[in-house]
Amino acid sequence: MWKIPLSDINFDQKEVEAVQNVIYSGWLTMGEVTKDFEARFARYIGVEHAFAVSSCTSALHLAALALDIGEGDEVVCPSLTFVAAPNSIIYTRGKPVFADITSVTNLNISPEDIEKKITAKTKAIQIMHYAGIPCNMESITDLARKRGLPVIEDCAHSPGSEYKGKRCGSIGDIGCFSFFSNKNMTTGEGGMITTNDENIAKKIRTLRSHGMTTLTLDRHKGHAFSYDVTALGFNYRLDEIHSALGIVQLEKLQKSNERRLTLATKYQQALSEIQGLSVISGNGISVSSNHILPVLLPEEIDRAKFMEYMKQNGIQTSIHYPPAHLFDFYRRMYGYKEGMLPLTEEVSKREVTLPLYPSMNEDSVSIVCDAVREYFKKELI
Ligand SMILES: *Cc1c(COP(=O)(O)O)cnc(C)c1O
Numbered sequence: 169m170w171k172i173p174l175s176d177i178n179f180d181q182k183e184v185e186a187v188q189n190v191i192y193s194g195w196l197t198m199g200e201v202t203k204d205f206e207a208r209f210a211r212y213i214g215v216e217h218a219f220a221v222s223s224c225t226s227a228l229h230l231a232a233l234a235l236d237i238g239e240g241d242e243v244v245c246p247s248l249t250f251v252a253a254p255n256s257i258i259y260t261r262g263k264p265v266f267a268d269i270t271s272v273t274n275l276n277i278s279p280e281d282i283e284k285k286i287t288a289k290t291k292a293i294q295i296m297h298y299a300g301i302p303c304n305m306e307s308i309t310d311l312a313r314k315r316g317l318p319v320i321e322d323c324a325h326s327p328g329s330e331y332k333g334k335r336c337g338s339i340g341d342i343g344c345f346s347f348f349s350n351k352n353m354t355t356g357e358g359g360m361i362t363t364n365d366e367n368i369a370k371k372i373r374t375l376r377s378h379g380m381t382t383l384t385l386d387r388h389k390g391h392a393f394s395y396d397v398t399a400l401g402f403n404y405r406l407d408e409i410h411s412a413l414g415i416v417q418l419e420k421l422q423k424s425n426e427r428r429l430t431l432a433t434k435y436q437q438a439l440s441e442i443q444g445l446s447v448i449s450g451n452g453i454s455v456s457s458n459h460i461l462p463v464l465l466p467e468e469i470d471r472a473k474f475m476e477y478m479k480q481n482g483i484q485t486s487i488h489y490p491p492a493h494l495f496d497f498y499r500r501m502y503g504y505k506e507g508m509l510p511l512t513e514e515v516s517k518r519e520v521t522l523p524l525y526p527s528m529n530e531d532s533v534s535i536v537c538d539a540v541r542e543y544f545k546k547e548l549i
Contacts, residue, residue: 170483170484171482171535172528172535172536173525174485174521174523175525176525176527177354178417178420183413183416186412187409191409195408197405197408198377198384198407201408201411201412204411205415205418206220206360208415208418209345209360209414212418212421213335215337217363217364217369218360218362219360219372220406220411221359221360221376221406222405223346223357223359224252224324224345224348225252225255226359226376227344227346228256229260230372230376231344231361232256233260233375234368234371235318235341235342236291237291238261241261241289242264243257243290243293243294244290244294245293245294246277246296246298247491247492248298248489251489251492257294266493266504266512267281267285268281269511269512270304272446272518273464274301275298275448276301278511279307282311290317291317292317292318292320293311293320294320294322295321295322295340296321296325297321298325298448298462299448299461301449302331302455302456305332305334309339318341319340319342320341320343320344321343322344323346324348326457326459328455328457329456330455338362341363341365341368342361343360343361343362345360346359347359347414352421353417353424356413357410358413358414371399376402378401379399379400380395380401381398382395424526425457428526429458431530431533432458435522435524435533435537439463439537443548444466444468445463445540447461448464448519462488463519463521464519465520466548468548469547470547471487471517474543481539483536483539485520485521485522486520487516487520487521490516491512491513491516494513
């Protein structure tokens with residue numbers, strides 16, 4: 169239907185073979201392939217432990233559980249993010265307390281506003297590296313250390329992003345990754361949780377699989393006959409088929425992130441001449457995974473009309489994000505309302521995401537930029 173879609177998967181014969189191998193192996197879940205995927209992912213991110221899980225949402229839930237977030241506990245987090253992130257805090261009866269973004273050109277959570285939102289009830293800080301651009305982790309981890317608070321990194325946008333020589337997901341206490349179909353690496357559905365903390369790792373290992381003390385594979389191998397249940401756990405496992413896809417996708421990640429950077433740079437050059445339009449990009453110091461290509465429209469441009477025009481031209485666009493604090497559920501649950509987070513609210517009205525994916529060609533970038541230019545010419549005269 170779209171001439172140029174918002175995103176596209178990067179699969180070939182390698183993924184097909186990887187899945188076939190698992191099917192012929194006769195072992196479908198929590199086996200050697202998943203272990204291999206976890207070991208490779210841990211090495212890539214630079215952490216001691218990585219646990220493959222069914223989604224980033226389950227990773228975020230496990231993170232909240234592992235940090236003992238419960239009734240009456242507050243977690244300071246961004247509103248300009250996917251709703252799964254604040255939802256995960258509520259799963260364990262915690263309360264998401266939203267902090268504003270840094271500015272209209274830096275859409276990551278503001279360390280200054282995090283500090284303002286910390287109270288005696290604050291139990292953790294959850295951050296998200298928007299579009300793959302790393303947050304100001306130096307300020308955030310300094311503040312967290314000073315206040316004795318753990319940091320959860322939502323890395324759904326940022327596999328491969330780096331801040332001062334460290335990969336996102338290795339800087340805070342826990343990293344949560346998504347392998348949903350539109351992410352930089354995908355297994356269809358899937359996720360990973362990373363940590364260097366032995367205690368947290370132990371909790372996650374148990375909670376991921378029903379709180380049980382032994383695994384199916386241990387029993388299959390005759391290492392164990394029974395098990396105890398030590399906590400209220402979940403089935404958040406990733407199976408061998410998804411893990412096999414993950415191994416191939418991880419091998420492709422560096423190259424596809426490089427391709428994303430080339431295309432994002434071309435977008436920046438082509439769009440820089442348009443008055444009033446700004447491309448959200450990194451600071452050139454940290455490394456971005458370029459998960460998405462967000463732009464801010466000038467206030468006088470009607471976003472819905474602009475997106476409709478792009479659609480007429482066969483170009484898919486999207487919005488990242490409607491602010492979480494203004495969703496009906498959050499308004500009713502916590503009484504959150506307009507005016508709480510001025511910068512988040514302004515950006516969420518003006519932001520549009522343009523197509524970006526590794527298999528996109530340079531001509532398609534030109535087609536998108538030409539369409540934007542045409543629309544602005546008509547609208548602004
Ligand atoms: C995609 C996404 C999630 C949720 O990931 P799932 O794997 O679909 O559960 C969470 N946070 C952000 C920022 C995301 O983009």
